[in-house]
Amino acid sequence: MRITLIRPDDWHLHLRDGEALAAVLQHTAERFGRAIVMPNLKPPITTVAAAAAYRERILGARPDGSRFEPLMTLYLTDNTPAAEIAAAKKCGFVHAVKYYPAGATTNSDSGVTDWKKARAALSAMEQHDIPLLLHGEVTDADVDVFDRERVFLERNLTPLQRDFPGLRIVLEHVTTKDAVDFVKAAGPRMAATITAHHLLWNRNAIFQGGIRPHAYCLPVLKREEHRKALVAAATGGDSQFFLGTDSAPHARHTKETTCGCAGIYTSHAGIELYAEAFDNAGALDKLESFASLRGPKFYGLPVNKDRITIEKATTPVPAELPFGAHTLVPMRAGETVGWRIVG
Numbered sequence: 001m002r003i004t005l006i007r008p009d010d011w012h013l014h015l016r017d018g019e020a021l022a023a024v025l026q027h028t029a030e031r032f033g034r035a036i037v038m039p040n041l042k043p044p045i046t047t048v049a050a051a052a053a054y055r056e057r058i059l060g061a062r063p064d065g066s067r068f069e070p071l072m073t074l075y076l077t078d079n080t081p082a083a084e085i086a087a088a089k090k091c092g093f094v095h096a097v098k099y100y101p102a103g104a105t106t107n108s109d110s111g112v113t114d115w116k117k118a119r120a121a122l123s124a125m126e127q128h129d130i131p132l133l134l135h136g137e138v139t140d141a142d143v144d145v146f147d148r149e150r151v152f153l154e155r156n157l158t159p160l161q162r163d164f165p166g167l168r169i170v171l172e173h174v175t176t177k178d179a180v181d182f183v184k185a186a187g188p189r190m191a192a193t194i195t196a197h198h199l200l201w202n203r204n205a206i207f208q209g210g211i212r213p214h215a216y217c218l219p220v221l222k223r224e225e226h227r228k229a230l231v232a233a234a235t236g237g238d239s240q241f242f243l244g245t246d247s248a249p250h251a252r253h254t255k256e257t258t259c260g261c262a263g264i265y266t267s268h269a270g271i272e273l274y275a276e277a278f279d280n281a282g283a284l285d286k287l288e289s290f291a292s293l294r295g296p297k298f299y300g301l302p303v304n305k306d307r308i309t310i311e312k313a314t315t316p317v318p319a320e321l322p323f324g325a326h327t328l329v330p331m332r333a334g335e336t337v338g339w340r341i342v343g
């Protein structure tokens with residue numbers, strides 16, 4: 001079986017920098033027309049000038065002939081000035097601002113300690129209509145790791161939304177039924193991205209036959225009932241839910257260690273894994289809307305002009321992939337994916 005789609009985009013991606021960027025970019029560029037590029041580098045991308053320089057490095061790392069377009073983001077801090085938001089709007093290549101609660105995940109140390117401290121920037125974003133991208137988890141040590149998304153909705157997102165009713169928000173990589181319900185109730189100013197790994201795996205994947213560091217990401221995988229709610233949201237008719245891989249490469253040795261990094265690498269099969277999830281749900285006819293149409297609509301961008309064709313075929317995944325001086329272990333390493341790209 002083959003299906004042809006308007007070329008999809010990835011609305012949440014980690015590309016890293018330097019030799020890591022050079023190692024992973026080809027996978028995204030082969031599949032996706034554009035990607036919203038996360039700013040959690042070391043140091044983070046907090047200014048339009050830094051985003052411009054990072055964008056040039058990404059463009060320079062594209063495979064020959066690639067027309068892949070990076071859509072840049074800024075990293076919100078407690079001190080982001082309103083003027084930086086105005087500059088982001090003016091520059092044309094910054095499409096959103098990312099909110100990491102301080103300490104929530106990889107390179108989030110300079111993130112927001114309390115959203116009330118970022119009022120000036122949030123107000124400017126509301127005024128200039130720049131979407132806020134949320135890593136929606138509380139960081140409090142007393143909150144169970146599996147409850148951190150749900151608690152963020154109550155404690156942080158509800159008052160934030162009340163104070164900035166005009167702000168457009170993407171709740172990134174939603175993992176729970178609670179988040180799906182919250183986004184639906186919030187209406188069209190709010191959207192959510194969903195990863196392929198959260199559609200295909202529940203939390204048992206982390207402990208299958210032993211501890212599996214390559215199935216560890218944040219927000220952490222949840223129970224089966226939540227996975228089912230995500231599949232229903234992705235394959236349903238609601239245009240608030242669209243594709244964002246959250247593909248997050250880490251060198252093998254930084255995950256296979258005493259305190260391993262969070263992140264699952266999926267860009268090597270960035271559309272194929274979603275095709276599998278949609279096929280499993282008997283909803284392949286909804287894949288184009290989720291992967292290629294709803295994201296551009298939310299971001300106010302045109303859909304891509306070209307198409308890709310994928311074929312249902314058992315396709316091996318290497319046990320590891322080159323990652324600069326190191327290697328990385330992709331999702332389904334040493335196993336197979338059910339689809340492949342043919343054109």
Ligand code: DOR
Pocket residue numbers: 014040105106135216217218219248249262263264
């Ligand atoms: O699993 C994750 N990895 N979650 C994040 O929020 C960050 C990401 C990364 O940058 O590695």
Ligand code: ZN
Pocket residue numbers: 012013014038246248
């Ligand atoms: Zn991410």
